[in-house]
Amino acid sequence: MHRNSAATVSGPVLVIGSGLLGASVGLGLSVQGVETWVSDISPTTEAVAADIGAGRxxxxxxxxxxxxxxxADIDPQLVVVATPPDVAAHTVAQALEDYPQAAVVDIASVKEPVLxxxxxxxxDLSRYIGTHPMSGREKSGxxxxxxxxxxxxxxxICEHDDVAPETVRLARGLATDLGANVATMDVQEHDATVALISHVPQVMSSLLASRLRETPLESLSLAGQGLRDTTRIAASDPGLWVQILSANARPVVETLYGVREDLNRLIATLERPTADGARLDIAELMTEGNDGVARIPGKHGGAPKAFSALTVLVDxxxxxxxxxxxxxxxIGVNVEDMRMEHSQGQPVGMVEISVVPTARDGLVHELTERGWKIAE
Amino acid sequence: MHRNSAATVSGPVLVIGSGLLGASVGLGLSVQGVETWVSDISPTTEAVAADIGAGRxxxxxxxxxxxxxxxADIDPQLVVVATPPDVAAHTVAQALEDYPQAAVVDIASVKEPVLxxxxxxxxDLSRYIGTHPMSGREKSGxxxxxxxxxxxxxxxICEHDDVAPETVRLARGLATDLGANVATMDVQEHDATVALISHVPQVMSSLLASRLRETPLESLSLAGQGLRDTTRIAASDPGLWVQILSANARPVVETLYGVREDLNRLIATLERPTADGARLDIAELMTEGNDGVARIPGKHGGAPKAFSALTVLVDxxxxxxxxxxxxxxxIGVNVEDMRMEHSQGQPVGMVEISVVPTARDGLVHELTERGWKIAE
Structure with a gap:
């Protein structure tokens, strides 16, 4: 990454909280030549962040x-609060008091409770704006x-009634200077959105994975990609998720009411699978799932069926x-997406490649000519 | 695929039902030189299967x-019933009557109701055995x-009390001749296993995806890999899943009772997120999910943490x-697994590569030296 001449944040920037996200903000700004300072309630974490070059x-x-x-010496233009969600508001308030000239942003994953x-x-909320970089990783520190x-x-970026234009400009600048794509919504809309696209999927994955605790390992050895995909995020950090789910409890629980209603209906149907209308009930649930997943945009913001897949067997x-x-x-074809499928203890793997639909048939032909085995 | 001299099934083989699975059985046997016949209730499907070389x-x-x-002319050694689950038993009974010298297997995805x-x-059940190749695809035909x-x-392969050893031998031979890995369990164990590792994940994915029907597309454009992974199988065929869930209703609903109990507990907790014990409750659910997902074996049958991941930025x-x-x-490192991460409308992608843990640090170093950007 090189110094972007169009960068908005000229610094100095103080990052409070030096975990994965805070230290990444510090690193990303430091390599662009911005004067960056790091701070953390844990002296060890702060020292490590400074040692890796996230800031002084x-x-x-x-x-x-x-x-x-x-x-007074630092006199930051911008303070970035990157603490855990449950102390974000307190830390922001303290930063607004300590640095009366600075704009202050937080990057906690839930926004309305902080505001x-x-x-x-x-x-003084003219100098504060809440933001949320959607870059969480399974690792931390x-x-x-x-x-x-x-x-x-x-x-x-979550604008609110009291924020000053300069504060908004700096927050947007922070995001774009770090290469992110800015999206704008108010705090309620943000919290409802992340409940649906992040927090409820986490809950569903954990609920499902939790059912596997007593399953014989022999049965689990038959597991395919479907189970792996649906349970992958169940491996996430419980400590962080307790904070997120507690802080965003209302929007999450409102979505879970809908899940519960559908689940109760399905259970009642499966308790009498031969009753009149049972099959129609199940078909409706499955079709509703089809309709929902079809709305998730693909890699380039298009519809998910914008690409065609083929599966190639590889040693x-x-x-x-x-x-x-x-x-x-x-052959001249761009790979739009790819995934490798697991198989059970065998030396043959399958690679699923997604390409633009017009390229698929030609690619299958060319690869077959070259001796590749196409499984689908 | 070449003719395996150790092949068990010498033929002729009659495949009844010429969809994706039946035609694949026919193709796999035909290319090994086995005399194969195909049949389907739809004349068009049967003709297509014959045309692509699945059998006569x-x-x-x-x-x-x-x-x-x-x-009499065909006189099959083995009949493979590859019809939809709801007509499998009837078709098997007819085949046992029509071909009194043949062993008959079905490949429906639910086994106890058929038996x-x-x-x-x-x-005459000495000549019948139920089997289930776990090779479903999202495509059909x-x-x-x-x-x-x-x-x-x-x-x-689901052995039962009345089956003859020769029938078991032919069923195992069919699976191994086609390159599959044989697993043995009784019908109840099979149906409980697939309920847990396949049918309930499908239900959870559909329940989750169904929540996205009313979500603004702008919100969905923020979706990350977590939502994509947890909802991918919600795109599956409703017609097939109505049959599977109806046929395996009891084991599925028994697992869903556990899901409902946990969901009710979580909803009650999130309705009072500041009550005593609320955080502990959430932490327990998340930890139970951690424990469950950790039990799914990895690609080579090992624990899921047998590999270390690194993420590389690519144009x-x-x-x-x-x-x-x-x-x-x-660099000499074997890629054990890989996935490409989607990003929103931008020209930079991320490739997550899994390698044996001892190779990770060296690989990160070598790739960085060569100018690659490692994001994690």
Whole structure:
């Protein structure tokens, strides 16, 4: 990443909270030449973040010159609060007080509770705006941080009635300087959106995976890609999710009411699978699922059926997938998406490649000519 | 695929039902030199299956010599019933009567109802055995058929009290001749297993995707890989799933009772997120999900954490992924799994590569040296 001459944030920037996201913000700004400072309630985390180049340590400066001089010396243009959600509002309020010239953004994954809590403090909200970079990873801590973490990901900016234009400009600048795509919505819309696209999927995955605790391992050895895909995010960190689900409880529970209604209907139907209308009931549920998933945009923002898939059998030896993709490249076709399918303890793998529909038939023909086995 | 000298099924084989699975069985056996016949209630489907090389058309022979002579002329060693689940038992009973020397297997995805229905007919069950190749695809019909469809996939054989050893031998032979991995369990165990690892995941995915029907497309454009993975199988064929869920209603509903209990507990907790014990309740649900997903075996039958992942940023141009994988191959590291992550309308993609843990650090170092950006 190089210094972008169109960058908005000129610095200095103080990042409070130096975990995965905070340290990644620091790294991404530092490599662009912005003067960046990091801070964390844990001295070890702060030191690690400073060591990896996320910014200079606020604590070390405070040791040298005392807290008041340190604040005056840094005089940040922007403070980024990257703490866990349950302390975000308190940290923002403190930052607004400590740095009366600075704009303050937080990046917590739930937005309305932070804004409501800040309103109660009577803080100067013209200098505050809530944001949410949608770049969570399964790993945590500053060691996992990367300046590129936000590239090409959505970063939601939640404007509110009291915010000043300069604060909005800096928040948008932070997101775009780090390579993210800015999306704008108000806090309620944001929280309802993430409940639906992130928090409820997490709950459903955990509920499903939880059923596997007593399953014999022999049965689980028959598991296919469907089970793997639906349970993957159930491996996420419980500590973080307790905070997220607690903070966004209302929108999550409102979506879960709908899930429960459908689940109760399905259970009643499956208790009498030969009753009149039972098959129609099941078909309706499945069709509703079809309709829902069809609305998720694909990689380039198009409809999910914008690409056609083919499955190629490959030997499980180094270089096979590279050779396959090199040949696809030679044929002149761009791979839009790809996934490798697991199989059970066997030396043959399957690679599913998605391409634009007009390219599929020709690609199947060319690959077959070259000796590849196409399984679908 | 070449003729395997150790093949068990010498033929002739009659496949009844010429959709994706039946035609794939026919293709896989035909290319090994087995005399194969195909049949379907739809003349068009049967003709297509014959045209693509899945076997000779039974209907055409019947036209020429009449039904009785046709049956005598073919004299199958093995009949494979590949019809939809709801007509499997009836079709098996008819085949046992029509071909008194043949072993008969069905490949329906639910097994106990078929066996119970056959018991009621008083058929000769020494020549019948239920099996289930776990190779379903999202596509259907004989055009999608491939002889390699069963390779490296589990194929469950459900022995029962009345089955003759020769019938079991032929069923196992069919599976291994087609490259599948044989697993053995009784019908109840099979149906409970597929309820848990296939049918309930399908239900959960459909229930979740169904919530997206009213979501603004702008909100869905923020969707990440988590939502995509958890809803992918919600795109499956409703007609097929009505049959599967109806036929396996009892084991599915018993697992759904557990889901409902957990869901009710979570809803009650989220209705009072600040009550005593609320956070502990949520943490328990999440941890139970962690425990369940950790039990799913990985690609080589090991634990899911047998591999370490790294994420590489790639330009969205032809040949980039091929170049990456070629360089990984040069470095001498085997790619155990890989997935490409979608991003929203941007020219940068992320490829997550899984490798053995001991290879990860060296690979990150080598790739970075070569100029690749590692995002994690």
């Amino acid at each position: 340590s606020l604590a070390r400066l405070v040791e040298q010159v005392g807290p008041e001089s340190a604040r 409501l809590a800040l309103r109660e403090t009577g803080a 500053p060691v996992a941080a990367r300046g590129e973490l936000f590239m090409s990901r959505p970063w939601v 499980d030896t180094p270089g096979q997938i590279a050779r396959l993709l090199a040949e696809v490249g030679e | 058309s039974l209907a055409r022979l019947v036209e020429q010599v009449g039904p009785e002579s046709a049956r 119970l229905a056959l018991r009621e007919t008083g058929a 004989p055009v999608a058929a491939r002889g390699e469809l069963f390779m490296s996939r589990p194929w469950v 969205d141009t032809p040949g980039q992924i091929a170049r990456l994988l070629a360089e990984v191959g040069e």
